[in-house]
Structures are given as C-alpha cells and as structure tokens.
Amino acid sequence: MGLLDSVIGALGQGGGGQADLLKAVVGMLAQGGQGGQGGGLADLVSRLQQGGLGDVVGSWVGTGQNLPVSPDQLGGALGDDFLAQLTQHTGASGGDLLGQLSQMLPQVVDQLTPNGQLPQAGGLDVGAVLGQLLRR
Numbered sequence: 001m002g003l004l005d006s007v008i009g010a011l012g013q014g015g016g017g018q019a020d021l022l023k024a025v026v027g028m029l030a031q032g033g034q035g036g037q038g039g040g041l042a043d044l045v046s047r048l049q050q051g052g053l054g055d056v057v058g059s060w061v062g063t064g065q066n067l068p069v070s071p072d073q074l075g076g077a078l079g080d081d082f083l084a085q086l087t088q089h090t091g092a093s094g095g096d097l098l099g100q101l102s103q104m105l106p107q108v109v110d111q112l113t114p115n116g117q118l119p120q121a122g123g124l125d126v127g128a129v130l131g132q133l134l135r136r
Helices: 002-011 017-029 041-061 071-078 080-090 094-112 126-135
Strands: none
Touching: 017 041, 017 080, 017 094, 041 071, 041 094, 071 080, 071 094, 080 094
16 A cells, blocks of 8 residues: 555555554445444444434535535444544544544545435546645
C-alpha cells in the first residue's frame, strides 16, 4: 500500500492520529462489502441508516450539502465492535476517535459517492478518490 500510505500521509499533513484514522477508515471502506466488521461502504451506510442516521448519511451520499453528525450520534450508530476495530488500528481513545470521525466521515463518504449513489461492487477506486481529496 505504498501509494495509499503516501497519499494518506499527505492528507494527514505529516501523519499522526488523523492520518492513521483516515487510513483505517479508507481501508475498511475499500473492502467492498465482504461482510463482517467494516465490510465496505455499503455496510457502513447500512449501519448508519439502521442506527437512525438515514437522513444524515443520505446527505453524504447525495449531491447536495452534507449534514453534520455529532460524535455521540456517530458512536451510537456505528456500535462498539466497529469503534473497537478503529481504536485498535489507530490507538485513539473513544472520544478523540469519534470527534475526528464525525468531521472526516462525511467528507470521505461524499468523495466515494460523487454521482450521488453507492458504487457497484468492485467499483470503488480508492486511489482515485484519495487523489481527489489530496487535490482539495
């Protein structure tokens, strides 16, 4: 994952916790719906919808304005298993993790769904999306 690491490093502006979190999130989303914890973008969207954030995540996927999400809302919707996996990958504490994730996730999901819909299975080009994020 050399290219992925370098792009994430640049996005995280020198590494650290935010870059580690971005790397963990994008890695999970790139799994393409293989099921289990962090099983792809469709799984994440479904988890958030089931957690009562359907309108919020719908705004991230859609082409309009992204609605904000609070760390508490996000924590309740994602569940302990998902957060434990991210904590393990990043070393961030729960509150810090949710605070960063509530700022990052709307932008990442928005960039992964540029046409206002989820990509087809196998159609998620993480490298291209990270390139778009880097150019911003």
